Amino acid sequence: MKICFLMYPWERVSPENDSTLRLIHEAASRGHTVAITTPNSLTIRDTVAHAFCNVLRKSDKLTSNIPSFYRNAQFKRSKLPLAGFDAIIMRANPPLDTVALNFLDSVRADTFIMNDIDGLRIANNKLYTASFSGEASRYIPGTHVSKNKEYLERVLMESQSEKMIMKPLNGFGGQGVIVVEKSAQQSFRSLLDFYVGEGENSNYVIMQDYVDGAEHGDVRILMLNGEPIGAMRRVPAANDVRSNIHAGGREVKHQLTKEEKALCRHIGPKLVRDGLYFVGLDVINGKLIEVNVLSPGGITRINRLNRTRLQAKVIDFVEHVIAAKELIVERKNQFRKVIEDADAI
Template sequence: MKICFLMYPWERVSPETDTTLRMIHEAASRGHTVAITTPNSLTIRDSVAHAFCNVLRKTDKLTSNIPAFYRRAEFKRCKLPLAGFDAIIMRANPPLDTVALNFLDSVRNDTFIMNDIDGLRIANNKLYPASFSGDASRFIPATHVSKNREYLEHVLRDSPSGKMIMKPLNGFGGQGVIVIEKSARQNFRSLLDFYIGSGDQGNYVILQEYVSGAEKGDVRILMLNGEPIGAMRRVPSGDDVRSNIHAGGKEVKHQLSKEEKELCRAIGPQLVRDGLYFAGLDVINGKLIEVNVLSPGGITRINRLNRVKLQVPVIDFVENVVSAKERVIERKSTFRKVIEDAEAI
């Protein structure tokens, strides 16, 4: 199998903790051809989408030590047609590069892309949880989004809780997430001026119901093909409300509760329908706060906490999808040959 990882630059990989590196190592250990590229390396030649790729050189024996694998990795630089890959695994960091998705549009019928292009377009923002309906809607906290200062002040004033969570719509990694106390409303307009900005456009701001227990951290659940495959609890450090690892939080072992399993069963089918086969759910006290679909992380930490290798089922899934597509093509070719032979009689 030939796999292309569309990701951040290789030199920015953190070998001790990087989730993408675990996937690359697993694919390489199975003998697959592995190429890595970045959104800035996409190009078109003669109306065909290509990428300037670093193709991992194969070795007789691959070390099981992943940081050592990272340090020893050797690549060959090539310009390759994207349609020649069996699978393209999207692992670029936020924010979403919509131009990169436009390049991939032309090859979506030729190669399996994880996650799906349209799924990324609709889900790579903090509004996506609001699209869940039916039984899934009971797991979504009340959320308000606007750039209208007066409206947001009204929302805070009328909130049944003494505090709310405020964050920018286009933030990631815990950036800009703060707790707003109703008792400190005199500072709220100034904060809105900062978050929304000046000018005719401005930035959207999210005001969200404060979920009790948020001060104790959140749970990151990794979903594969609509099913949970691993989880960890992320605990804030000191007085910081944010539990994101990049914001100073730490991870601890976690077993999914009955309510969290129900949440996964309710959310999973829509993730699959939207082509979001590998996603990270951020959950607080049984409420879905965010869905991470572009480059969800956590594999390394969950592996360490539970002595598992979650990259194994991820690459298993990619192999199974590609194999199923190949069987369909082979079956179609066989039936066409039968028809051609019948016409020749």
């Protein structure tokens, strides 16, 4: 199988904890051809989408030590047609590069893309949770999004809680997430001036109901094909509301509760319908706060806490999808041969 990882630059990989590196190592250890590229390396030649790729040189004996694998990896630089890959695994960091998705539009019929580019377009921002309906909607905390400062002030004052969560619509990794309180209304307008800005360059802001227990952290759940495959609790650093690991939080072992399992059952089908096969859910006290679809992390830390290898499940899934696609093509060719032979009689 030939797999291309569309990701951040190789030199930015953190070998000790990087989830993408675990996926690359797993694919390489199975003998698959592995190439890595970045959104800036996409190009078109004679109307055919290509990428300048670093192709991992295969080794007779691949080390099981992943940091060592990273340090010793050797590549060959090549310009390769994207349609030649069996799978393209999207692992680029936020924000979403919409131009990169336009390059991939031309190869989606030939190549399995995970996650699906239409799914990425609709779900790469914090508004995606508002699209859940029916039973799934009860797992979504009240969310308000606007650039209108007067409206946002009214949202805070009309809230049944004394505090709310405020964050920029285009933030990631816990950037800009703060708690705002009714008792600090005088400084709230100043915060809105900073977060929203003025005029044509103003930004959307999210105001979200404060979920009880948020001060104790959140739960990151990794979902594969609509089912949970692993989870961890992220505990915020002292005097910080953010539990993101990159914001100073730490991870602890976690078993999914009955309510969290129910959340996954109700959320999972829509994720699959939208082509979002591998995602990370951020959950607080049974409420879905965010869906991470571009480059969900946590594989290494969940592995360490539970003595498992989640990357094997992800690559298993990709292999099964490709095998199914190949079987469909084989059956089609067999049926065409039968028709051709009948016509020749």
